[in-house]
Amino acid sequence: MKFVPFFLLLFSIGWQTTTAQEFTDPVKYFDYLNNEHAAIVSKNLEYVQYSVHSDDYAEVEGKRIDLIKQLAQAIVKVAALPSFEEDGNMRNEMSEVLKLYLESYEIEFSEINDLKRESKESFETMERYLAAQDAAEKKIADAAERFQEAQRVFAKKHHITLLEGEKNSEIEQINQVNAYYRAIFLKYFKVSKQHSELSDAMQAKEIDRMEKARIKLIQDAQAELKILKLMPDFNGDSGYRVGAIAILDFYKGLAEDGYKKVVEILRKEQLTQEDVDTYNGVIEHYNESVTRLINEYNQALDQLLKNNVPKPSIRTKRI
Numbered sequence: 001m002k003f004v005p006f007f008l009l010l011f012s013i014g015w016q017t018t019t020a021q022e023f024t025d026p027v028k029y030f031d032y033l034n035n036e037h038a039a040i041v042s043k044n045l046e047y048v049q050y051s052v053h054s055d056d057y058a059e060v061e062g063k064r065i066d067l068i069k070q071l072a073q074a075i076v077k078v079a080a081l082p083s084f085e086e087d088g089n090m091r092n093e094m095s096e097v098l099k100l101y102l103e104s105y106e107i108e109f110s111e112i113n114d115l116k117r118e119s120k121e122s123f124e125t126m127e128r129y130l131a132a133q134d135a136a137e138k139k140i141a142d143a144a145e146r147f148q149e150a151q152r153v154f155a156k157k158h159h160i161t162l163l164e165g166e167k168n169s170e171i172e173q174i175n176q177v178n179a180y181y182r183a184i185f186l187k188y189f190k191v192s193k194q195h196s197e198l199s200d201a202m203q204a205k206e207i208d209r210m211e212k213a214r215i216k217l218i219q220d221a222q223a224e225l226k227i228l229k230l231m232p233d234f235n236g237d238s239g240y241r242v243g244a245i246a247i248l249d250f251y252k253g254l255a256e257d258g259y260k261k262v263v264e265i266l267r268k269e270q271l272t273q274e275d276v277d278t279y280n281g282v283i284e285h286y287n288e289s290v291t292r293l294i295n296e297y298n299q300a301l302d303q304l305l306k307n308n309v310p311k312p313s314i315r316t317k318r319i
Contacts, residue, residue: 026085026154026158026160027160029090030090030151030154030155030158030160032081033078033081033090033094033151034151036074036078036094037094037147039070039074040071040074040101043066043067044067045174046066047063047067049309050063057113060113061113064105064109064110064113068102068105071098071102071105075095075098075099078091078098084154087154087157087158089154090150090151090153092150093146093147093149096143096146097147100139100140100142100143101140101143104136104140108132108135108136109136111132112129112132112136115128115129115132116129173308173309174308176234176308180234181240181304181305183231184228184240184244187224187227187228187244187248188244188248190220190224191217191221191224191247192247192251194216194217194220195251197216198210198214198217198255198259201213202259202262205266207263207266207267210262214260214263217251217252217255217259218252218255218256221248221249221251221252221255224248225245225248225252228241228244229245234308235307235308237304237308239299239300239303239304243293243296243299243300243301246296246297247294247297250289250290250293254285254286258282258286261279261282262279262282265278265279
């Protein structure tokens with residue numbers, strides 16, 4: 001399963017500068033720092049593209065290392081920049097923001113990449129993966145806002161008019177598919193986690209716990225299905241939403257019928273051959289169906305992301 005880092009939105013806003021006079025030192029100063037930040041944005045986009053389109057973890061990790069190197073170089077360049085007319089706030093904030101970015105890519109995103117590799121193994125690992133991603137995203141968001149505020153303060157002090165720059169179309173496209181993917185995935189994850197609770201109780205023969213989990217599974221599936229069925233497709237792609245609906249419908253049907261029969265059978269002191277056949281039939285139905293449904297869901301997600309996250313540019317050189 002592919003997962004897109006969700007921090008791209010935080011980098012999607014740039015600034016253009018205009019002034020009624022000729023370009024002056026404060027404008028050049030502002031643009032110098034802004035361009036350094038834009039270069040990091042570009043390298044970050046490349047990293048995200050590879051993380052989506054490549055299953056080669058070494059290649060993706062290499063792009064993260066490239067980003068770290070560029071951040072380190074930018075930190076040195078910004079630190080060497082003098083204050084502008086004794087106003088060093090924007091430079092200082094840029095320096096601190098770059099250090100926070102560097103820390104995130106060196107530590108948090110390294111851990112996220114490791115978790116991503118293991119995320120399909122269990123719901124618990126997936127939960128840690130998403131939690132780590134959320135925490136890293138918030139850290140980057142806070143840092144980005146600090147730099148933007150420093151830009152606003154500098155521009156106001158030096159009479160520079162700021163216009164919101166055109167958003168990078170690739171970043172905007174990724175942001176949109178991120179939001180769509182995440183909205184559906186969290187609904188799938190919630191119901192799947194509840195099914196995992198039911199399965200654990202069933203294997204442990206904890207009948208009351210299983211019955212409680214069965215009722216909760218029906219409730220969760222009904223609630224999430226109601227929302228999923230009202231959601232639109234994404235750029236004409238219905239596969240991922242349909243795949244999620246199919247899995248939730250399957251879990252809901254099992255909870256209403258098959259698992260209900262299992263609970264009734266497990267409560268009996270003496271089992272008939274019919275009880276045994278019914279129990280085994282429920283298990284066989286689950287085993288035969290769930291792998292296919294999850295594979296179809298994963299394939300639909302893979303297709304959604306590959307169709308809507310631009311591939312990295314292929315560079316050539318003359319020889």
